[in-house]
Amino acid sequence: MDQTEGFNESCLHLDETIMRNGPFDAILGFSQGAAMAALYCKHKQSLNSSLGFRFGMFFSGYRAPLKGYDGDPIRMPSLHCFGNGNDHKDRQIDPSQSVALRAMFYQGSCKTIEHDMGHIIPARSPYIDQIKDFLSKFA
Numbered sequence: 001m002d003q004t005e006g007f008n009e010s011c012l013h014l015d016e017t018i019m020r021n022g023p024f025d026a027i028l029g030f031s032q033g034a035a036m037a038a039l040y041c042k043h044k045q046s047l048n049s050s051l052g053f054r055f056g057m058f059f060s061g062y063r064a065p066l067k068g069y070d071g072d073p074i075r076m077p078s079l080h081c082f083g084n085g086n087d088h089k090d091r092q093i094d095p096s097q098s099v100a101l102r103a104m105f106y107q108g109s110c111k112t113i114e115h116d117m118g119h120i121i122p123a124r125s126p127y128i129d130q131i132k133d134f135l136s137k138f139a
Contacts, residue, residue: 007066010036011043018052025138027056030121031093034061038104041074051076054138056105057131059121060090062097063104073106079134080105081122084114092119 018024029037038058044051055077082098083090090098095114102110113130115122122128 007039007043011040014040022052024052025054027053028059029057029061030059031061031119032064034058034101035064037061038074038101039064039066041076042104045072045074055079057081057134058098058101060093060098060119061101062093063100074104075106075109077109077111077137078102078105079111079113079131081113081115081127081131083116083118083120090119 027037027041029035037056038061041051041053041056051074053076056074057079059081060083061080080098080102082093082095084095084098089095102112111130111134113122113127115127117124117127122131
């Protein structure tokens with residue numbers, strides 16, 4: 001089965017959920033959810049549609065293969081956080097894949113946090129402080 005099978009149906013579901021329950025300040029994804037969140041933003045941008053979010057947060061993500069979604073970077077402030085420390089690298093998603101996901105975004109508005117805690121959203125200092133600092137820009 002193709003990893004991106006059902007993508008269009010997923011986008012329609014997200015559109016409906018956002019319309020029904022939004023607006024939302026941000027989109028956040030972890031692991032496969034980060035890959036999908038980025039593709040959704042790329043999809044909205046390719047339609048010349050509003051992304052509908054002020055910023056995005058992508059934790060331990062990767063760039064999912066989907067034809068036709070290369071080209072212009074996603075123009076939205078974004079936080080990219082992933083494990084990449086010595087023996088504590090993310091064992092589920094290679095850090096190079098998280099870097100490839102980050103490359104989908106306009107680099108002038110990306111913030112990157114590399115931590116030493118593996119395949120998680122870090123909740124301790126100094127990483128949580130860096131996440132808070134990113135979020136404070138949108139308060």
